Amino acid sequence: MDYLVVEHLTKQFQGHVAVHDLWLTMAQGEVLALLGPSGCGKSTTLQLVAGLLHPDAGAIYLEGRPMNHVPPERRDMALVLQRGLLFPHLTVGENVAFGLKMRGMNRVDRDKEAIAMLHRVQLQGFEHRRPSELSGGQAQRVALARSLVIGPKLLLLDEPLSALDANLREEMQDLILSLQAQTQVTMLIVTHDQAEATVMAQRIALMFDGQLRQVDAPERLYRYPCDEATARFMGGVNFFTVQAEQHQWHLPSGQHLTSSLAHQGPLRVTLRPEALRLYTDAAHLPDVPGNCLQGEAIANRFTGTQRRITVAIAPNLTLQVWGSPTQDIALGQSVWVYIPADALWGLPGEPCPPVAMPSPAVQS
């Protein structure tokens, strides 16, 4: 049985539809990321699940129990928000013990549990400090400890790391994941950062304009996006249209590509930029089935970990290749782009079935 079930969830704010007919399930112990651009309704969804907002329609079940009329304090869900929201009038220890106090646990026991929990988020000895004395990262650790100490059935994280700088964010991702592994808590993370969703979640639910677009494992979302918007949100940069004749996909420029997928008729195609390889010498092209397109390097961006080179293939076709940072290419240089046959993905063009795992619309 599914642990968390969200059915037909709908919420409007003064005529504006924030969440529209959302269906979602989660297994116990799963980490799911609700991903989408700001204003897509993902935070609203989280607040609906937490019970801080009331849905206009739809139902939420946790362990088979309907949650619609359960007030937030009795849902056994704990929330961590971007702002941390540590109670400024309480010490760090009192903050962590807050949920236990609300549950009527006596002072000695809850202090003991709070100190143990602070130890697990690597903040031993912080219990007498004031929240105002903490750094941003420390405050988020306390917020995390405060939520985990009550042993929630569902941990809800709303952009928990957005306010932190990049290095700290990775450290916190590791900490959250290791705590999740220890406690096996079911975790729903809201984020607008596809990299964060990819690192943290077992499945990503991508949301646009209040509607789920695709729910899938991160890798599948990267490789098999259901439409162009999904692909673009997941960092896709290469899009073009082909006329497909089974495995032969014809470009408007007259060249053709061989794909491992078969299709008939016009097709919108995407290529992951990191799946492509760049060769400066035709003699060194790999001796494997695939496609090579010749072009001219027109842009070269160094990101530190990658080099992003844009190659003009035809008047209406440029491809971006993400390669090794050491492969430097001069602008105007003639290059060959190698496209593996299985890197070509035809976009189905319609939202994938939201609850079930989407099957690729184009079969090989």
Next chain:
Amino acid sequence: MITLPRYGLITGAIALLLLPFLPLLIWSVAQSWFFPQVLPDQWTMIHWRQIFSPSSRIGEGLLQSLAIALVTTSLSLVVGLPAGRALGTLDFPGKMALKLFLLMPIIVSPLATLMGIQYVLIRLGLSGTVLGVILVHLMPTIPYMTLVLSSVFANLDLGYELQARSLGGSPWQVLWTVTLPLIAPGVVVGSLFAFLISWNEFLLTFIIGGGRVFTLPMVLFTLLQGGNHGLVAAVAITSVIPGLVFLVFASRALQQDHALGGLGNV
């Protein structure tokens, strides 16, 4: 030392504020003090003794003032907390008009409205009663309290309450353990206003109380007509004390470092 000029300034300000009380203080312990004497030649404690003697009714006035001010403050809080929250956190049509309406009792002089109020209170049988006086004291205190608390609530991050709810706090638990501690500075300031307005109120008490509700300002007024400078001075000093005590108490509450939530543009 950088702090020295600052201390000098503060000392100067305190001296300036306290200087007018000096003649009062001397009057209150002087047997007689006439021009051109710099200081009285005979000292006495008779005025202070008189304050605490039951026959003077001053003690009675003090207690009645205190009781009326405390009840008025409490009732203003009961109305002001929910009203201030609604004004500070919700957006609804006519909000500005409602705020202006709230200010009406402060803008319009009580002289203009007192006759009508007196008429209503007489018909209700409340004229000349403590309850009637408390009711008219609420007229200026509720607007002050509500406006102070509305700006406090406008600065309060309601996320704290949602966070507390999600951690298992019932609405009442959240109110006591989170909301009230966070808005405590605003509650203290609002209460200080309400208490002092009620404590110093003369006109409303005079008309509605009809001489039967005998608060400290009434005592002072009666004594002023009597012309006993020494006693007037002693009572005047007494009437300032609760305000000062409240102020010291309030400033200590405001200085606590967790007094966030802010006072905003109080």
